[in-house]
Amino acid sequence: MKTKYATSPIAGEATPHVDAATFESRTYAKVVRRLIPFLMLCYLGAYLDRVNVGFAKLQMLNDLHFSETIYGLGAGIFFLGYFIFEVPSNVILHKVGAKKWLARIMLTWAVISASFALVSTPTQFYVLRFLLGVAEAGFAPGVILYMTYWFPSERRAKALSMFFMAIPLAGIVGGPLSGYILHAFHGTAGMAGWKWLFLIEALPSLVLGVAILLYLDNGIRSAKWLTDAEKALLEHNIEGDNAQKHVHLSIRAFLADRRLWLMAAIYFCVVLGQYGLTFWLPTIIRKSGVADPLWVGIFTALPYLCAIVALPLIGASADRRRERRLHLAVPMLVSAAGFATLPLLGGVEASLLCLCVAAAGILASSSQFWALPTALLGGMSAAAGIAAVNCVANLAGFFSPAIVGWLNDLTGKSTAGLLFISATVVVGALLVFLVPARSVNR
Template sequence: MKSHTVISPAGAAGIPSAAQDLESRAYGKVVRRLVPFLMLCYLGAYLDRVNVGFAKLQMLSDLGWSDTVYGLGAGVFFLGYFLFEVPSNMILHRFGARRWLARIMITWAIISASFSIVETPTTFYILRFLLGVAEAGFAPGVILYITYWFPSARRAKVMAIFFMAIPLASIVGAPLSGWIMESFAGLRGLTGWQWLFTLEALPSLLLGIAILFYLDDSIDDAKWLTPEEKALLKRNIAAEEGEKVAHHSVGAFFSDRRLWLLTGVYFCIVMGQYGITFWLPAIVRNAGVTGVGMVGLLAAIPYTVALLCLPFVGRSSDRTLARRLHCGVPMLVAAAALFALPFTDGVTSALVLLSAAAAGAICGTAQFWALPTAFLSGMSAAAGIATINCIANLAGFFSPSMVGWLNDFTGKQGAGLWLTAGALAVGACMLAFVPGKMVDR
């Protein structure tokens, strides 16, 4: 891998050169300015996904729905996501991230709050589909946006910080959701789950408005950087872009086997991730926990473990550049934990295995995105990231739907968990066929 840092003789002797100081200062500014804010926005997005898992604890009995209805509704979100994600990312790349990401967040906040008026399965399905349409492009859009600022050698750690939003959403959202559902139940004639959807949509609405005033579309637009810092950042990105793939036709893009192999890997990751996200509260309750509030508190534990693991895995990946290893090993850990979960008896053992599963699946998700962004550039990166994400996120439809159906059909929770465990194991094995020289850099 080519280094983008200019090393002077002084720097080589152990004394930081002026160029190294400039580079450290510039990237430090970018990280502090962009990454925490983007992570906060993704936390808002994920909060709107976590809450449907908690709403299930009251919603199904209040409305007389089955696990199959819930699983199908949870999954329909990803059909809308699939249809609109690639166009969304192309629009972002062409017209800029600031306005488009703001549009995404404001729209999904309004739709998420609308779940408080759901009464029939049909309405639930329609709103879930529209929520997927509204949110389409946010995660791949941010991933693409990160490539505008950071070269691949710095990207794994940044991705790990960004994807901390997933466990943080559950650490914050799990106890918050339980508290809202218990404390607000009956207020002004609304149930706890209705208040849940209404109140947890507010952060996304406010953050969407904030994006318009806070984000910059490009390095050139960043008034908080000096001219020297802008020049250095642009030079590093330009040097790397020359080594990447830019497809010159639609046919060349869709015939790239590497793209489809990575799509298959990420499909398996998403199967495992959403198998955990949508069903974790129910697993904790079925382990013997009573009370929605206590379920919320205990459900935060696995995501706390994941949060602690993410930065260590990201730093190790950037240090060794062994991208496939840092993606595959966490996936295998998650697969083993999910496979063993049905054989456990008791809350403590269930939480230990759920912690391993959550940490493995989320670390695998974060590290995966260092793979395609290592070799795609320009419009190919915009389309490639969105294509991988939108097709793989169809697993978000299949995972909750199939887990719900298998739980109802077999009367056992283990069938659905073994399905998600198998998907993670298959995905980890597929990584062995990804060319190392292409991504391990």
């Protein structure tokens, strides 16, 4: 039996595979296996360091005599530093390479995250949260940009869904881990459990920052684990994909692009819902009737388990159907329903059900959103565009905990804050339909 060959579209090299489609599928499967699990692990560390303050809150507020408003402002001020440095960070990554820049980001934030164990005043809390945002700025948008170096538009939604599974994984791993640290380490060596929490959970990011330098490649051409034929195929597909995208000719034209501002507005609503969940989830569960920090941590894993099932299913469906808008808007509306229903029900079981619905919807939305702007932009325009959209939208990370914390202090209950989150997510879902379907459904 004769072996059929797939011809590389650039190099013209014969490759012993059954056919061209099989060769392409196997090549992308190889890329996924090499990149996605490692990047997920890095983002898991990043997200854990960003939101573990929600667990520290269970002990820290009483120890330091902080109000809900102080906590909400401190949790949100992270995103001011993120906002200021995000676009420059992504542009630098595009110029110097992902390996060095992503490693720098992880190592810096690991040190700052561990420093929270020394906090004793609101000012120190605010300063360190701001510096953590500065240190981490560019990691998530940098990885999203990095994905555009490897995956064309028609394959990117599934890849991004897999990458963003790190967020629910952080909840699944981080919730029980954080609860255990608060429960088991409190008082060890004379330190409070929340201080041990910051110290211990900074270690994975420190190790992964070094690992990036040894493992990650800056792009297709430098990947020694790919054959010449595989590199040629991947580069050909990326070049063809970029040829269909709009490239801005000036900064003025870039800023005047209404599509980018629409994308930023949509993602602002998604992010507000996402951090409304992550920063307040432990508090909501405790108020539903769970007192032990260990069980609070265990129960917080359940909503993220639901999300980790939803993300790959929705991402695969979006790529298979070549449909982007409904796969973003519907999960947003589902999430809004979960947030709105939560204050109407009582008890642990009902609260967990609503939280599972809210988490599955909002975290699926977070990954599906990025199929929109990455389908429109390429090259340096993508580097700046992705960062700009993420930068503006992540201001919601400041407003979400700050407003919800203020509303909680004002009303003495969480109802107003949850309804505010739900309404904002609904507005974002409606804005999705202002994006022309023909420009993103590919």
